[in-house]
Amino acid sequence: MPAYYLEILILLLGFTMLGIEAFSSNRSRSGIAVLGISGLFVVLLFLIIAVPSSEVPYDYWGIYHVDKWALFYKAIAILTTLLVLVLAKDFSSAFKKYTSQSNEFSGIGEYYCLPIFVCAGLMWMASAKDLITIFVSLELVTIGFYVLVSFMRRNVGSLEAGVKYLVLGALSTGFLVYGIAWIFGVTGHFDLSGIAEALNSGEIEKKPIIFAFALLMVGLGFKVAAVPFHIWVPDVYQGTSMPITAFLSVGSKAAGFIVLLRVIEPFLNSPLTSSSVILILSFLVCVTLFFGNLVAIKQTNIKRLLAYSSIAHAGFLMMALPAMESGFHSKLIGPSPMESISFYLAGYLLMTMLCFLVITIVSSLTDGENIDDLRGLGARSPLLAFAMLVGVASLAGIPLTVGFFGKFLLFNIAIQYAVFSGSWYIVAFAVLGASAGFYYYFKIIRAMYCGGAEQDGDQLALTISTLSRVVIIVLLAGVILCGVFPKLILGFL
Amino acid sequence: MLDQYLPVLMQLSVATGFAVSTLLISVLLGKSAKSNAIKDSAYECGMLPIGDDKPRFSVKFYVIAMLFVIFDIEVVFMYPWAVTFKNFLANGQAAMVFWSMSGFVGILLVAYLYALKKGALSWKS
Numbered sequence: 001m002p003a004y005y006l007e008i009l010i011l012l013l014g015f016t017m018l019g020i021e022a023f024s025s026n027r028s029r030s031g032i033a034v035l036g037i038s039g040l041f042v043v044l045l046f047l048i049i050a051v052p053s054s055e056v057p058y059d060y061w062g063i064y065h066v067d068k069w070a071l072f073y074k075a076i077a078i079l080t081t082l083l084v085l086v087l088a089k090d091f092s093s094a095f096k097k098y099t100s101q102s103n104e105f106s107g108i109g110e111y112y113c114l115p116i117f118v119c120a121g122l123m124w125m126a127s128a129k130d131l132i133t134i135f136v137s138l139e140l141v142t143i144g145f146y147v148l149v150s151f152m153r154r155n156v157g158s159l160e161a162g163v164k165y166l167v168l169g170a171l172s173t174g175f176l177v178y179g180i181a182w183i184f185g186v187t188g189h190f191d192l193s194g195i196a197e198a199l200n201s202g203e204i205e206k207k208p209i210i211f212a213f214a215l216l217m218v219g220l221g222f223k224v225a226a227v228p229f230h231i232w233v234p235d236v237y238q239g240t241s242m243p244i245t246a247f248l249s250v251g252s253k254a255a256g257f258i259v260l261l262r263v264i265e266p267f268l269n270s271p272l273t274s275s276s277v278i279l280i281l282s283f284l285v286c287v288t289l290f291f292g293n294l295v296a297i298k299q300t301n302i303k304r305l306l307a308y309s310s311i312a313h314a315g316f317l318m319m320a321l322p323a324m325e326s327g328f329h330s331k332l333i334g335p336s337p338m339e340s341i342s343f344y345l346a347g348y349l350l351m352t353m354l355c356f357l358v359i360t361i362v363s364s365l366t367d368g369e370n371i372d373d374l375r376g377l378g379a380r381s382p383l384l385a386f387a388m389l390v391g392v393a394s395l396a397g398i399p400l401t402v403g404f405f406g407k408f409l410l411f412n413i414a415i416q417y418a419v420f421s422g423s424w425y426i427v428a429f430a431v432l433g434a435s436a437g438f439y440y441y442f443k444i445i446r447a448m449y450c451g452g453a454e455q456d457g458d459q460l461a462l463t464i465s466t467l468s469r470v471v472i473i474v475l476l477a478g479v480i481l482c483g484v485f486p487k488l489i490l491g492f493l
Numbered sequence: 494m495l496d497q498y499l500p501v502l503m504q505l506s507v508a509t510g511f512a513v514s515t516l517l518i519s520v521l522l523g524k525s526a527k528s529n530a531i532k533d534s535a536y537e538c539g540m541l542p543i544g545d546d547k548p549r550f551s552v553k554f555y556v557i558a559m560l561f562v563i564f565d566i567e568v569v570f571m572y573p574w575a576v577t578f579k580n581f582l583a584n585g586q587a588a589m590v591f592w593s594m595s596g597f598v599g600i601l602l603v604a605y606l607y608a609l610k611k612g613a614l615s616w617k618s
Contacts, residue, residue, distance in 0.1 A: 011600070015600075015603045018603065018607050019603065019606070019607070021607075022606065022607045022610035022611060023610060
């Protein structure tokens, strides 16, 4: 089965679900979610089993590229969407309060369908090696998110988040298109290999190509939530529904990073642009690490905290980008920047989804999204509290979790690169950020175990569906096992 | 150099001339009647020119407009496809060119069925 069938399968799945939503007389929509979850699981199996290794790497008509990175990020996209649907299923009871007064049109069916189409966009992004394909797939993702972010129609916060995401998203798209136009104007190519050739040909000027690169970085920086293009992140994460926050935080970021990695590679390897690109990237890394981690300290709303944590993780991930410079490549000991970033993103998927699953279950019952609402969780539900403990410890980077090993790989690259080029300031900002992380992540743990529940309302029994229980245990095992045996993920790279 | 702007000048004079002459002819030939406030007001497709600047429209207008744009774009994409169709046939890529358009139309067909079933085109519900 050629690899491009995977996206077609995903689309067919989405259309089937949409058709059932429109034509089924059954009012309950949970069947659609189950179909989506199982369908995504089947496609994931196809991705692992059915793509012949003779087709990797393979290039279809220059617009669709299959290599091991593409397949890895496609798997991340499918897994993320699958977990988002699990979250959405748990969230549906809280969700119905905000969509419609009568139960006539809750829209919950579409809420399960749209992530599938976004998933197809994320998968195309993983295969895009051409600026046009990148743009089209990115728009497919973004337009899906515009709808999903503002899906809770009767909730003012959700609408506000939707408007902010729409306006800022359109702005960043404008920057991206303008950058693409400049790159085409300067190099005459849309495909990245053509751009690389043009950059090394010595026939183009430096100023316009750096201008074009800067414009591209604005557009992509918005996607991966890098400071100073992060303004939308806290408000949108806080306003929108929990499953979509998780989807934005993992899916959008992972796909943004594969595109970012592919786009900056020719620019980093060309002697014409290399030094300026490294300067731009180093600046972005430092401000992202500094701002994301330090502002997170003050947050009391748990979604806002995770939003700043998502910015901070973007900073850690970008730390490895300058090290993709060609002169440094042969000197690096250990996994390459591309491998380390991919490992970190896979781990980030596991630990973030674990945290969001716990918060979704707790908040759909009590409607509270503050750190204080987790008080006494250790006594109320030991499983949920332990899952949250492991997830948060992994986000902070405690040894024996996948988050520790991810940070270890990235620091390894950053320190070796600092020895090579003298950019110790990046390492300094990363150390500062990582230590601040311990403080704000541990606030959550303190609330869960040392807070003590006293109000009667906190004693409501937490019901966990069997599906969520299984998923929590699988994710929990994943976070710990991949932290102890990193080969489980690195083996795929 | 300036003579390439001659068509622009001609365009300008024709436009001005047409406006002036129509107004003149209507004054000369038309029957003059008593003017009143309604007759002197600006004509705007039958709507009252003075009133609330944010009238409330039914949301159905937007749904119909959106559907119109979508199917309009579908036709726009079919034109270049139809133009290059013969070239692809000559290259022996008939299956590819046929299925690519079928896929595109198929996606829109499913979307259309969904919209139809959801009552996007029924005005009364």
